[in-house]
Amino acid sequence: MRRWIGVGAGVVAVIAGLLIAWRVFLYDPYVSAGENxxxxxxxxxxxxxxxxxxxxxxxxxxxxxxxxxxxxxxxxxxxxxxxxxxxxxxxxxxxxxxxxxxxxxxxxxxxxxxxxxxxxxxxxxxxxxxx
Incomplete structure (x- = not known):
């Protein structure tokens, strides 16, 4: 049982890492102010x-x-x-x-x-x- 808990924690850590990477490197919060x-x-x-x-x-x-x-x-x-x-x-x-x-x-x-x-x-x- 402890092995599955460790695997689950690893999966959660990988998903959290991917979400943080997306936010830092890919997410673009740009909103146009009519300047285009x-x-x-x-x-x-x-x-x-x-x-x-x-x-x-x-x-x-x-x-x-x-x-x-x-x-x-x-x-x-x-x-x-x-x-x-x-x-x-x-x-x-x-x-x-x-x-x-x-x-x-x-x-x-x-x-x-x-x-x-x-x-x-x-x-x-x-x-x-x-x-």
Missing amino acids: GVYANGCCGTIELRDGRILLNGHKSVRYVVGRDDGGAFVLPRHYVGAFPYRRFEVDGSAAVVNLRLDRLPTPGTITLYQGSAAYDFKRKAPPPPN
């Missing part, structure tokens, strides 16, 4: 916000969350994202993360990226017409 869309700037290209991911010029993808503080609404990427004239974007995992400011929520009209004290405004592009 494509934003463009002449110097740097496009930023697409789509369900918790920033897509930079259709290539680099970085996870983000939306928040609000005394300065207003913002997008907080997982890694540093900055705009650089004529060089497009830089994504740097070793640099301090900077908020990308939204002008409003829901449905922001602009996102502002910073390079030091310089600010670059990305304006929302109109969505394509429905088919």
